[in-house]
Amino acid sequence: MAEADYDLILAGGGLANSLIAWRLRLERPPLRILVLEQGKRLGGNHTWSFHETDLDAAQLRWIAPLVTHRWPRYDVVFPEFARTLDGAYASIASHDLAHVIEPALGAALRSGVWIDEVTPTSVRLADGETLHAQAVIDGRGMRASSHLALGYQTFLGQELRLTAAHGLTAPVIMDAGVAQQGGYRFVYLLPFGPDRVLVEDTHYVDSAAWEPERLRANIAGYVEARGWQVRDVLREEQGSLPIVLAGDFERYWDQLQGQPSAGLRAGLFHPTTGYSLPHAVRLAERIARLPELSAPSLFAAIRDEARRAWNQQRFFRMLNRMLFLAGSPDHRWRVMQRFYRLPAPLIARFYAGRLNLADKARLLTGKPPVPVLEAFTAVRKTQPHLIRTAE
Numbered sequence: 131m132a133e134a135d136y137d138l139i140l141a142g143g144g145l146a147n148s149l150i151a152w153r154l155r156l157e158r159p160p161l162r163i164l165v166l167e168q169g170k171r172l173g174g175n176h177t178w179s180f181h182e183t184d185l186d187a188a189q190l191r192w193i194a195p196l197v198t199h200r201w202p203r204y205d206v207v208f209p210e211f212a213r214t215l216d217g218a219y220a221s222i223a224s225h226d227l228a229h230v231i232e233p234a235l236g237a238a239l240r241s242g243v244w245i246d247e248v249t250p251t252s253v254r255l256a257d258g259e260t261l262h263a264q265a266v267i268d269g270r271g272m273r274a275s276s277h278l279a280l281g282y283q284t285f286l287g288q289e290l291r292l293t294a295a296h297g298l299t300a301p302v303i304m305d306a307g308v309a310q311q312g313g314y315r316f317v318y319l320l321p322f323g324p325d326r327v328l329v330e331d332t333h334y335v336d337s338a339a340w341e342p343e344r345l346r347a348n349i350a351g352y353v354e355a356r357g358w359q360v361r362d363v364l365r366e367e368q369g370s371l372p373i374v375l376a377g378d379f380e381r382y383w384d385q386l387q388g389q390p391s392a393g394l395r396a397g398l399f400h401p402t403t404g405y406s407l408p409h410a411v412r413l414a415e416r417i418a419r420l421p422e423l424s425a426p427s428l429f430a431a432i433r434d435e436a437r438r439a440w441n442q443q444r445f446f447r448m449l450n451r452m453l454f455l456a457g458s459p460d461h462r463w464r465v466m467q468r469f470y471r472l473p474a475p476l477i478a479r480f481y482a483g484r485l486n487l488a489d490k491a492r493l494l495t496g497k498p499p500v501p502v503l504e505a506f507t508a509v510r511k512t513q514p515h516l517i518r519t520a521e
Contacts (some may be wrong), residue, residue: 143167147269173224182218250425262338286345287330314462371404
């Protein structure tokens with residue numbers, strides 16, 4: 131076996147790997163770490179948001195330098211209902227993440243590199259160079275697997291500078307008062323300044339395939355309907371996040387064959403909302419505390435972290451099946467409208483992934499927003515092969 135060049139290599143410079151590298155640099159500076167990122171900068175072109183109740187006080191303190199903007203409340207809008215909820219909501223833009231973490235890493239970051247192959251202890255680059263480490267963490271996004279049944283949250287967002295003030299006083303994390311277009315569709319608004327706003331067209335749909343031009347047209351129509359005029363499109367981001375309906379955890383992880391993984395690849399994200407930052411924070415803390423960073427110890431620790439999350443998320447996967455498999459796709463908004471009528475503390479615990487038994491009972495009682503027989507059938511489909519999902 132070749133002598134290790136590094137203690138740890140992080141393949142991919144997305145959110146999870148960036149936080150792991152930053153945390154290790156702050157807490158264990160002697161470690162020889164290397165982050166390999168295909169793009170020009172860490173984090174790509176993304177915005178990660180979270181509710182402050184998703185994290186504890188210590189976690190909020192250590193990620194505070196990354197936060198782009200924070201608001202004390204947020205709004206939701208549905209065809210028959212609108213509501214303002216108190217509770218801090220925050221966003222991290224990838225350029226702010228890069229601005230803080232890249233200088234901390236210095237020479238421990240190599241950008242603009244293409245990865246050809248990853249093993250638990252090596253990375254082969256496209257130019258033929260092979261790097262060796264005690265361990266390699268693969269954080270290059272979701273991995274396709276027959277052991278997961280997925281829906282998708284597809285989105286395209288444009289950060290706009292307007293010709294006049296937009297008038298928003300808080301984020302609108304769901305404006306579902308829009309044409310549904312064959313799935314649960316809503317517009318997401320983040321006001322970053324008096325005349326600067328991120329407008330994101332989001333769809334919960336059965337297929338990962340999507341049409342960027344249609345989403346751009348949707349944004350243009352939405353902006354016009356609000357009476358806004360665009361001075362500049364400052365940037366554009368797009369993506370497709372997995373929404374887990376069912377799966378076989380052990381078989382999925384057995385397929386990784388001992389490869390430590392992070393972020394979406396490790397299944398560390400909220401199965402309904404797609405929010406991944408709280409999971410990334412917790413994983414970075416756990417890895418920084420490990421006494422040994424060998425590939426087997428990392429794989430075991432991350433698999434344990436992912437298994438704990440998977441077991442806690444069983445109820446969320448059931449709700450996802452009701453959302454995707456019961457009733458008409460154009461009526462999925464009714465499920466979310468009913469949800470946002472519930473007490474604010476329950477909603478906060480939902481986003482944090484910490485529902486208690488009373489919360490679960492409350493979510494399932496009352497008049498269902500989808501046909502009862504279809505809901506019952508969807509709940510019973512706990513195995514991936516029972517669910518037909520479009521690819």
